[in-house]
Amino acid sequence: MSSHDYIIIGGGTAGCVLAARLSQDPAAQVLLLEAGGPADGEAFTGPAAWPGLIGSPADWGDHTTPQADAGPLAYPRGRVLGGSGTINAMAHVRGHRTVYDEWTAGGAPGWGHADLLPYFRRSERRAGGSPGERGDDGPVEVGPVPEQVRHPVARALADALVAAGHPVTADLSGSCQEGVCWADLAITASGRRAGPATAYLAPAMAERRNLQVWTGCRVTGLIIRHRRCAGVSYVHDGTAGEARADGEVIVCAGAIGSPRLLMLSGIGPADHLKALGIDPVVNLPVGENLQDHPVVRAAYRSAVPLPPSTRNHGEVYAALRSPLAAAVPDLHLFPVLLPVAVPGQQVPPSGFALVAALMTPDSRGTIRLSSADLDAPPRIDPGFLRDGRDTERLLTGLAMARHAAAGRAFAHLGIAEMAPGPGVQDAAGVRAWIRQSVGSYYHPAGTCRMGTGPDTVTDSRLRVYGLTGLRVADASVMPVIPNACPHATVLAIAERAADLIAPHF
Numbered sequence: 093m094s095s096h097d098y099i100i101i102g103g104g105t106a107g108c109v110l111a112a113r114l115s116q117d118p119a120a121q122v123l124l125l126e127a128g129g130p131a132d133g134e135a136f137t138g139p140a141a142w143p144g145l146i147g148s149p150a151d152w153g154d155h156t157t158p159q160a161d162a163g164p165l166a167y168p169r170g171r172v173l174g175g176s177g178t179i180n181a182m183a184h185v186r187g188h189r190t191v192y193d194e195w196t197a198g199g200a201p202g203w204g205h206a207d208l209l210p211y212f213r214r215s216e217r218r219a220g221g222s223p224g225e226r227g228d229d230g231p232v233e234v235g236p237v238p239e240q241v242r243h244p245v246a247r248a249l250a251d252a253l254v255a256a257g258h259p260v261t262a263d264l265s266g267s268c269q270e271g272v273c274w275a276d277l278a279i280t281a282s283g284r285r286a287g288p289a290t291a292y293l294a295p296a297m298a299e300r301r302n303l304q305v306w307t308g309c310r311v312t313g314l315i316i317r318h319r320r321c322a323g324v325s326y327v328h329d330g331t332a333g334e335a336r337a338d339g340e341v342i343v344c345a346g347a348i349g350s351p352r353l354l355m356l357s358g359i360g361p362a363d364h365l366k367a368l369g370i371d372p373v374v375n376l377p378v379g380e381n382l383q384d385h386p387v388v389r390a391a392y393r394s395a396v397p398l399p400p401s402t403r404n405h406g407e408v409y410a411a412l413r414s415p416l417a418a419a420v421p422d423l424h425l426f427p428v429l430l431p432v433a434v435p436g437q438q439v440p441p442s443g444f445a446l447v448a449a450l451m452t453p454d455s456r457g458t459i460r461l462s463s464a465d466l467d468a469p470p471r472i473d474p475g476f477l478r479d480g481r482d483t484e485r486l487l488t489g490l491a492m493a494r495h496a497a498a499g500r501a502f503a504h505l506g507i508a509e510m511a512p513g514p515g516v517q518d519a520a521g522v523r524a525w526i527r528q529s530v531g532s533y534y535h536p537a538g539t540c541r542m543g544t545g546p547d548t549v550t551d552s553r554l555r556v557y558g559l560t561g562l563r564v565a566d567a568s569v570m571p572v573i574p575n576a577c578p579h580a581t582v583l584a585i586a587e588r589a590a591d592l593i594a595p596h597f
Contacts, residue, residue: 096123096304098593099324099337101311101353102345103128104175105579106566108288109215109586110342112231112296114594115303122303123335124293125326127310128171131178137284139277139403143430145179154348154469159476161527167472168534169348173307174289176346177278177579180534181404182285184234184276186212186265187574187581188420195571199543200552203588211587212265212580218276222266231291232583233281236274237407243429245398245444246407248505250274252496253410253425264411265580270421275409278579283402288583312466314341314357314562316373321562340561340593344586347536347568351379351459352470354540354549354564359556368464374558376549379459381541383573384474385424385533387449388486388526390493391432393440395506401429411575414488416481417452420575423489424449424533425496434511443510446497448489449533451575454479459539476530486526487519535578540568553592565589 098114100107103126111124128150135141136150145151150172156165170176189205196204213227218234221227237246250272254260259271278286296303309328314321315336323336343350354360358373361380365372401407405428411421424447431443457475462468477483490512497507512525540549540556548571550556554563567582574581 093323093334093336094123095336095338096121097337097339098122099335099341100124101324101341101343102126102175102349102566103173103289103293103305103307104170104344104346104566105177105288105582106586106589107344108174108177108293109583110344110565110590111303111305112292113587113590115296115300117594118300118302120302120339120594124303124305125309125311125324126173126305126307128173129307131173131287131289136172136178136287137290139182139279139283139285140401140405142179142181142404150179154472156532157471157473159474160530161524162530165532167532169346173293173305174287176534177288178285180579181406182278183404183406183409183577184216184232184265184278184580185409185576186269187576188269190419191572191574198571199545199548200571202552203542208584208588211584214587215583216580222263225266226263232278232288233286233291234276234278235281236276237403241402242274243399243401243407243427245427245429245505248501249425249427249446249496250408252499252501253492255499255501256492256495258410258412264409264576270411270413272408272410274407277404279403311353314353314359316357316559319558320560337561340563342589342593343562343564344566346566347382347539348459348470348472350564350566350568351539352461354378354556355461356464356466359559364460368461370464374556376557377541377547378549379539380547381538382457382459382472382474382536383453383538384457384476385449385451385535385573386453386474386476386482386486387447387531387533388490388529389428389432389445389447389511389531390490390497390509391434391443391445391511392497392507392509393431393443396442396504398429398442398444398505405429411451412489412492414485416485420452422450422452422485422575423492424451425489425493437510440510446493448486448493450482450485450489453573454481474532474536476532477527483523483526486530487522490522490526533577535573537567537570537573537578540564541571542569543571554589563589563593
């Protein structure tokens with residue numbers, strides 16, 4: 093059995109940050125365990141290549157339970173160094189400051205916007221950002237798509253939304269967090285992905301002998317002795333082993349992987365674990381509170397050949413409000429700068445989609461084990477559209493997207509709507525179509541909720557209740573999902589977690 097001060101489970105976004113930060117102490121022996129492999133090759137560094145990573149060996153390849161009337165949905169998450177930060181679309185946008193203040197008000201002191209701002213800044217390097225708001229020397233280089241390479245469809249969407257009277261902002265992560273924006277992407281000035289494995293982990297691995305990174309290493313369980321997490325069991329390159337943690341084990345396997353590992357180790361809903369033959373160690377609501385951003389998209393063919401996107405196939409994002417919005421914008425509108433498949437129709441040679449995403453869902457879902465077998469996939473139920481208000485918000489967002497496409501800004505592209513299609517116009521028909529075609533923005537969060545009370549799993553220092561030596565630090569601890577792509581928030585969570593664990597670094 094090997095011995096380490098810190099064992100980090102999961103080499104995704106949070107794991108890369110923690111491995112880099114905790115190993116800054118030369119006296120600390122840090123072990124990072126990642127089930128996937130290294131992120132080598134153009135597919136991982138070329139921003140436009142990311143769609144090809146979905147369904148590849150770098151993706152766990154999960155599926156949900158049937159959602160609304162759409163059936164099971166593919167649910168990708170990264171199985172590679174950098175995790176989902178290596179296969180995502182690279183959007184780097186903070187949630188509205190009000191969301192983080194709600195975390196504090198809901199029982200997670202120390203996680204308000206003012207508390208997190210130093211960690212947001214510490215993680216990023218953004219030229220020309222708002223003074224006092226944005227970071228200028230962090231590991232992750234971010235910025236908007238340069239004007240000279242912006243895609244014509246993205247330009248058309250921005251122009252159409254502005255013409256419709258929607259507000260404009262120069263920075264969705266700055267002082268004005270609402271409106272149409274050429275949002276920041278985690279892409280370097282040289283046009284390469286600025287993923288967490290490249291930005292955080294690679295420099296640390298090159299410089300420090302006290303950091304070990306084992307890829308191809310699947311953790312099979314947490315070793316719990318006398319209510320303390322003493323280490324982990326694993327299979328590494330086909331060989332079983334154990335590693336002892338003299339300090340702490342930090343689970344960073346994401347909103348799907350972290351609750352799954354905890355439940356396999358006996359930490360979770362006691363009745364659920366007993367039904368699968370797992371002896372409960374601590375009865376906690378692990379796997380509850382699953383939140384994600386549901387999406388619907390209008391698909392178009394274009395009579396004009398469209399150039400390929402050189403960036404992330406998105407480029408422009410609009411944070412807007414439906415009539416049901418409360419304190420924060422509840423919708424995202426953005427393009428997919430690729431022809432998309434529509435059931436019963438051929439993929440057009442030239443086309444795109446306009447996407448409406450609900451960013452403040454009222455629906456909640458769960459993660460459950462399907463079996464005590466490590467190889468059995470988890471039961472993932474995001475609960476899309478379970479709350480009828482979510483359908484109404486998407487109805488508004490889709491109407492905004494279709495109205496934009498029908499405007500003058502798109503006229504020069506000679507577009508025709510493929511889906512929902514000209515025959516789907518009345519509200520009842522559009523609602524039915526939304527239920528049949530709802531998808532995911534791939535932003536699971538909340539399944540090891542931090543805070544106080546019976547519905548929480550971790551405290552405000554990210555420690556798992558009922559045990560010592562065990563923390564969770566990833567998107568699963570979010571009490572409420574931010575109204576933005578969560579990657580920037582996960583970076584900040586991990587940066588703050590490093591201070592909580594080893595404040596002297």
